[in-house]
Amino acid sequence: MRRLVICEKNHAAQRIALILSDGSYKRISIAGAPVLYFEKGRDNYHVIGLRGHIVELDYPDEFNDWEGTPPKKLVTAEPVKTVHPAAIRIMHALEDISRGSDEIIIATDYDREGELIGVESLERLEVEAPIRRAKFSALTKGEVERAFGNLVDVDYKLATAAETRQYIDLAWGASLTRFMSLASGQRGSDFLSVGRVQTPTLALIVSREKGIREFVPKQYWTVTADLKKGTGFSASHKHGRFDEKGEATDVVARARRAKEALVKSVEQEDKSEYPPPPFSTTVFLAEASKRGLTASQAMKVAEDLYTEGYISYPRTDNTVYPPSLSLKAILDKLRKSEFSEEVEEILSQKTISPSRGKVSTTDHPPIHPVEAARKSELKGGRWTVYELVTRRFLATVAPHCKSTVTKVELDIGEEPFKVEGYEITSPGWRKYYPYYRVQEVILPELKAGENVEVVRVHSSDKKTQPPPRFSQGTLIMEMERQGLGTKSTRHETVQKLFDRKFAKGTKIEPTESGIAVVTALEDHARLHDEYKITDAKMTSHLEMEMDLIAKGEREQPDVIEESQAMLEDIIDVLEKNKREIGDDIRKALMKQRSLGKCPECESGEIVEIRKRDGDSFAGCSQYPECRRTYPLPNGMLVQSANEPCEVCGAPKIRIVSKGQAPVVMCIDPKCKSSQKQRYIGKCPQCGGDMTTVQSRKGKRFTGCMGYPDCRTMFPLPQKGRIVPTGEACSECGAPVIKVWQKGNKVPWVLCVNMDCSKKTKKNEKKVSSAK
Numbered sequence: 001m002r003r004l005v006i007c008e009k010n011h012a013a014q015r016i017a018l019i020l021s022d023g024s025y026k027r028i029s030i031a032g033a034p035v036l037y038f039e040k041g042r043d044n045y046h047v048i049g050l051r052g053h054i055v056e057l058d059y060p061d062e063f064n065d066w067e068g069t070p071p072k073k074l075v076t077a078e079p080v081k082t083v084h085p086a087a088i089r090i091m092h093a094l095e096d097i098s099r100g101s102d103e104i105i106i107a108t109d110y111d112r113e114g115e116l117i118g119v120e121s122l123e124r125l126e127v128e129a130p131i132r133r134a135k136f137s138a139l140t141k142g143e144v145e146r147a148f149g150n151l152v153d154v155d156y157k158l159a160t161a162a163e164t165r166q167y168i169d170l171a172w173g174a175s176l177t178r179f180m181s182l183a184s185g186q187r188g189s190d191f192l193s194v195g196r197v198q199t200p201t202l203a204l205i206v207s208r209e210k211g212i213r214e215f216v217p218k219q220y221w222t223v224t225a226d227l228k229k230g231t232g233f234s235a236s237h238k239h240g241r242f243d244e245k246g247e248a249t250d251v252v253a254r255a256r257r258a259k260e261a262l263v264k265s266v267e268q269e270d271k272s273e274y275p276p277p278p279f280s281t282t283v284f285l286a287e288a289s290k291r292g293l294t295a296s297q298a299m300k301v302a303e304d305l306y307t308e309g310y311i312s313y314p315r316t317d318n319t320v321y322p323p324s325l326s327l328k329a330i331l332d333k334l335r336k337s338e339f340s341e342e343v344e345e346i347l348s349q350k351t352i353s354p355s356r357g358k359v360s361t362t363d364h365p366p367i368h369p370v371e372a373a374r375k376s377e378l379k380g381g382r383w384t385v386y387e388l389v390t391r392r393f394l395a396t397v398a399p400h401c402k403s404t405v406t407k408v409e410l411d412i413g414e415e416p417f418k419v420e421g422y423e424i425t426s427p428g429w430r431k432y433y434p435y436y437r438v439q440e441v442i443l444p445e446l447k448a449g450e451n452v453e454v455v456r457v458h459s460s461d462k463k464t465q466p467p468p469r470f471s472q473g474t475l476i477m478e479m480e481r482q483g484l485g486t487k488s489t490r491h492e493t494v495q496k497l498f499d500r501k502f503a504k505g506t507k508i509e510p511t512e513s514g515i516a517v518v519t520a521l522e523d524h525a526r527l528h529d530e531y532k533i534t535d536a537k538m539t540s541h542l543e544m545e546m547d548l549i550a551k552g553e554r555e556q557p558d559v560i561e562e563s564q565a566m567l568e569d570i571i572d573v574l575e576k577n578k579r580e581i582g583d584d585i586r587k588a589l590m591k592q593r594s595l596g597k598c599p600e601c602e603s604g605e606i607v608e609i610r611k612r613d614g615d616s617f618a619g620c621s622q623y624p625e626c627r628r629t630y631p632l633p634n635g636m637l638v639q640s641a642n643e644p645c646e647v648c649g650a651p652k653i654r655i656v657s658k659g660q661a662p663v664v665m666c667i668d669p670k671c672k673s674s675q676k677q678r679y680i681g682k683c684p685q686c687g688g689d690m691t692t693v694q695s696r697k698g699k700r701f702t703g704c705m706g707y708p709d710c711r712t713m714f715p716l717p718q719k720g721r722i723v724p725t726g727e728a729c730s731e732c733g734a735p736v737i738k739v740w741q742k743g744n745k746v747p748w749v750l751c752v753n754m755d756c757s758k759k760t761k762k763n764e765k766k767v768s769s770a771k
Helices: 010-021 071-076 085-099 112-123 141-149 156-184 198-214 245-256 281-290 295-307 327-334 340-347 381-396 472-482 490-499 512-524 536-551 556-576 578-593 672-677 757-762 764-770
Strands: 002-007 026-030 033-040 043-049 055-058 080-083 103-106 131-133 219-229 231-237 260-273 401-412 415-426 451-463 594-597 605-610 616-620 629-631 637-644 651-656 663-666 679-682 689-694 700-704 713-715 721-728 735-740 748-751
Touching (some): 002 010, 043 085, 080 085, 085 112, 112 156, 198 472, 219 245, 281 472, 340 381, 556 578, 578 605, 594 651, 672 679
Parallel strands (some): 002 103
Antiparallel strands (some): 260 401, 605 616, 679 689, 700 713, 721 735, 735 748
């Protein structure tokens, strides 16, 4: 029997071929595409890896004319499917192999996108052989062999749900992006991106930011008593927060009269703390973001670990281990990992009772390790993710954490105080999952009726705090709560907001353009109270409709038609307010690009302007009335320092370059303050000042300020912070510099003249490293 096996990517194809052939597969080429071939018994297999979606959905070329095709026309335009140019050879290979195949097996990832990737790769072929599906959750030998021994039918409804998402997202993204970009004058690479899921997600960030900016802190006071019985401990007044300072002062005065505190009551309770639930995709990404990874980075690493057979499939909503999953078998494998001691402790239990979350699905189990690994095998973020997944798994099968909570009430000068102690008596799962940190409060042994020493009674003034900004992890959790996107797409949506400069920072802040887009749509694109473009309701509703398609309860044409009706209404409202929307966004974009006030006309802003060749310079926004311009360094990030130069009044800028510390300096290279910051030393030819200069290609060198009369120049190390020493080379007279590079505790001392025989020879190793 001749079988064709279609995998999602080359890595997965190699892993599956390796397992099914016991390592005996051969690499061959068919129609120019790489194929893995092996024989097993009387059967032969051709395993081919795709490149994800090899079929693209887009509008015909005639709709690419932004000026000639109004955005509303895109809503009902019929997209076309084409094979991605990079996948043409793969498609030809599929056609050649499928012609003589007796069975075709789709072995892509088992979810909506994976089902569609497999189905669409065969749509263009005249396939007569039966098409089957290999369903697996991990690329391990046992799991893959079980899947190929128990093939199932292809879920065409699931593939149709994914295809429906493509149609809907294309229409929303293309029409709204085109409208917003044309309205604000942002064409070409500066287009303004708007999307069905992206924009409501951005609205969450903007709403949180507005709440923070509009937050008015309220002052309050708390009263604390420092007590002692052998060891010191603190108790708080039972009233908690005092809104008036006078009340807190009176309480402190009364309590200070007492030299001892009377213990009124002591209550002790032993608690059993349930382990955390297994990892779903959302919770995994939230936890990974706490470990310093972005959501996109964490998912990329998790997908690599999955295809290499270290962890299970990382896209799942499930938080309940299925009965078919042998937890003991996983623990047995982990005996060979870095966690062998922890595994032995867990296996020593009489029974293993895993924790469980609220969501139970049948597509994939929660994320868990499937193979042992050591730190030497996995570097950097790969080990971080593997350790996180493994420790979470160990925590879910570990014993409960045992703790003792002690509640004590006291009387100090007839004022009621309280203190709560917390002591871990048996760490249980906390030993294996140290990322949840708790602070123990150890109290001395106290008994009702006894007195303890009062050391000090005092009040503290505090202020209420605004809501915290989202991290990528907490934002993804909020997206899930509001029904925005899916487990497979949320991290991509968040990354797009950063890539398109709508958001910034680890603690996510919206940029001025992000705020402008959301504000303009909220002010001028409100349909009615039930649905608006920035609200999660509309997106969530369409997500539920696509879920119904997957279940066979809705038809694709009906859902697409409903989406088109919503979108047409939105475009109509936007067109009525096109001028206001464009003005609002242009003002915000100008503010975002501003580096400071123009010192010449004082009414304009100095903004960064990009030339056709890709280089940038700074110029006044009041051009042509004001023609003030400044050069900008290329290949570096230039930001406003939010202050003018003390010498010339021009804006100060912050220059960030890879491998170098940020530098704040005047934007005017002719300003004395700027020249002083860039000073390297004296020119060995004419005695003039030599300063750092950047070429158009972003390379650093030092040149004489006497140019063009003196053309002396020397290349500089491209990485590290350069500090002039004030000395000249004893051999050639050129300036001597110190170069501080990352990881070095002491600087390198170099002559800037790399042709200087004495210095080059003396510092040969250092000079070549600096280059």
